Amino acid sequence: MSYAKNWLYTLGLIAMLGLGGCQDMTDDLSPDGGDQRPAVSAGSSGSAVSQLAPSFTAIDSLGTTHTLANELATADGVVLYFTMWCPTCDSHMSHIRSALMGDFPNVTFLIVDYVTGSVAASRASQLANGFATFTVLTDVDLSLFNAFDGSMGTTVVIDSSGIVQLNEDYKDGTKVRATLEALP
Amino acid sequence: MKFVVPKAALLMGAAVLFSPITHAASCCGGGSASTLVLPKFSSAMVDVSFDIEQYDGFWNNSGHHNSDPPGSDLSQYRLNVGYAHRLASRWQASVIMPYVWNDNQYSGLSTSSDGLGDTKLNLWYEAFDGVTCVWKVRKPADLKPAAYFGTTLTVPTGVSPYDEVDNNFDITGLGFYRLDGTMFLEKTIYPWNASLLLSYGKYLERAVNREFGKYVVPYDKNLGDRRLMTVSAGYTVFLDSMNTVTYTLALSDLNEDEATINGRIDETSGLKKRSAALTAAYSTMDRDWAFKATWSHALDRDGWGENFPTTDVLTLGVSHVLR
Numbered sequence: 305m306s307y308a309k310n311w312l313y314t315l316g317l318i319a320m321l322g323l324g325g326c327q328d329m330t331d332d333l334s335p336d337g338g339d340q341r342p343a344v345s346a347g348s349s350g351s352a353v354s355q356l357a358p359s360f361t362a363i364d365s366l367g368t369t370h371t372l373a374n375e376l377a378t379a380d381g382v383v384l385y386f387t388m389w390c391p392t393c394d395s396h397m398s399h400i401r402s403a404l405m406g407d408f409p410n411v412t413f414l415i416v417d418y419v420t421g422s423v424a425a426s427r428a429s430q431l432a433n434g435f436a437t438f439t440v441l442t443d444v445d446l447s448l449f450n451a452f453d454g455s456m457g458t459t460v461v462i463d464s465s466g467i468v469q470l471n472e473d474y475k476d477g478t479k480v481r482a483t484l485e486a487l488p
Numbered sequence: 489m490k491f492v493v494p495k496a497a498l499l500m501g502a503a504v505l506f507s508p509i510t511h512a513a514s515c516c517g518g519g520s521a522s523t524l525v526l527p528k529f530s531s532a533m534v535d536v537s538f539d540i541e542q543y544d545g546f547w548n549n550s551g552h553h554n555s556d557p558p559g560s561d562l563s564q565y566r567l568n569v570g571y572a573h574r575l576a577s578r579w580q581a582s583v584i585m586p587y588v589w590n591d592n593q594y595s596g597l598s599t600s601s602d603g604l605g606d607t608k609l610n611l612w613y614e615a616f617d618g619v620t621c622v623w624k625v626r627k628p629a630d631l632k633p634a635a636y637f638g639t640t641l642t643v644p645t646g647v648s649p650y651d652e653v654d655n656n657f658d659i660t661g662l663g664f665y666r667l668d669g670t671m672f673l674e675k676t677i678y679p680w681n682a683s684l685l686l687s688y689g690k691y692l693e694r695a696v697n698r699e700f701g702k703y704v705v706p707y708d709k710n711l712g713d714r715r716l717m718t719v720s721a722g723y724t725v726f727l728d729s730m731n732t733v734t735y736t737l738a739l740s741d742l743n744e745d746e747a748t749i750n751g752r753i754d755e756t757s758g759l760k761k762r763s764a765a766l767t768a769a770y771s772t773m774d775r776d777w778a779f780k781a782t783w784s785h786a787l788d789r790d791g792w793g794e795n796f797p798t799t800d801v802l803t804l805g806v807s808h809v810l811r
Binding site (some may be wrong): 331332333335336337338339340341342371387388390391392394395396398399418419420421422425427428432433434444453455456458471473474475476477478 | 502546547549550553554555556557558559575594595596597614644645646648650651661663664694695696697698699700702704705706708749751752754755756757759795796797
């Protein structure tokens with residue numbers, strides 16, 4: 305057996321794998337860390353930072369109707385957190401409750417449930433997961449999910465004038481806190 | 489729009505580690521979805537397996553087990569194709585590529601998607617020269633186990649949250665390179681066998697400028713160090729034809745430290761999972777072919793995991809050794 309030949313064979317296999325991945329499958333093999341956020345006009349309608357948040361009407365898990373306008377009328381800002389009742393979501397929501405909500409009593413925190421499909425199922429998930437005190441919006445038609453370009457863990461901060469100040473994944477809460485502290 | 493459950497993808501690269509190497513490695517070789525071990529004196533091995541993973545709730549960050557939303561039926565399927573090649577008398581390398589299908593039903597959402605998962609490249613050193621399986625212990629040297637020392641590079645060929653995906657439902661991989669160092673000890677005194685696998689993995693920090701297809705302010709992220717321990721014990725039954733059936737029970741404990749965001753610890757991350765796996769492997773007399781079935785089960789009880797889905801995995805596979 306030619307060991308040198310075998311080594312070359314293996315290296316070739318690895319190279320083929322890498323090249324194949326680079327061509328069309330993924331950007332993770334060589335991540336681009338540059339800032340590629342598209343430019344948006346401040347104050348235009350949309351879900352990106354600096355845009356005017358789309359208005360919404362949604363029903364919570366107790367059947368109460370919420371509108372963005374009404375929420376902003378009585379709060380310094382609104383935080384939307386998109387959940388699918390998964391481990392990561394649970395961890396984020398626990399962190400929001402323990403590390404943020406108490407420090408920002410004039411901010412309204414709304415959980416958006418975009419997977420359970422009914423008010424009753426949403427309430428059941430809320431209770432089963434130990435978040436009875438949260439206000440959970442049941443996004444049955446995915447209107448909030450689509451309007452805010454949502455995904456698992458997406459966190460949106462909207463200031464009292466309706467401007468989006470943050471729209472990205474919840475991580476360790478540092479950025480959400482900084483955004484809330486800077487609310488006008 | 490295609491949908492995939494993100495927690496299924498969170499599990500990618502983790503669940504596969506729970507499959508034990510299925511039988512006496514130095515004699516017959518062994519295979520799992522993450523590791524292939526080539527028998528001594530053979531030149532190559534092909535291993536194909538299919539995982540059927542069913543979700544059954546999750547453990548939260550405190551270790552409390554929660555159920556999935558009512559009406560949920562969450563599944564992931566993986567086809568793992570592996571090839572192992574002998575490089576030298578004590579060295580072997582292998583590559584394993586998975587293809588992933590996700591199929592998930594919520595009461596308000598039906599989702600499905602598929603794509604390549606993360607690839608694993610393994611390099612093993614065998615710290616022994618002969619077959620260590622024995623029938624009877626006649627001298628102290630007969631107790632010497634087969635010792636393997638290896639490294640595995642996980643290559644993020646899957647579609648991760650940081651790729652060009654429409655949303656979190658499209659992902660099939662973690663998005664991070666990881667380098668694992670592994671020690672695998674195995675001893676067979678027919679008909680019994682036992683093994684110990686210890687593994688420590690470090691992810692490579694990466695830049696992130698996109699989350700689920702949405703460009704964000706760039707930041708650096710790294711996942712926490714990963715530790716895995718698997719112990720197993722098995723019993724081999726010899727059939728009249730001298731073909732064998734080996735039954736193996738394995739227990740695994742997986743821990744991953746908290747991730748960092750721009751160097752800060754992310755308290756919402758990290759994971760822990762314990763599971764048990766039962767394997768039956770049928771091998772032909774010449775050990776060239778092996779057919780395997782593994783059922784891996786995680787107890788849906790408080791304290792058996794943290795920040796991680798609870799799943800059952802049925803794995804069906806076949807290995808062919810080329811002499």
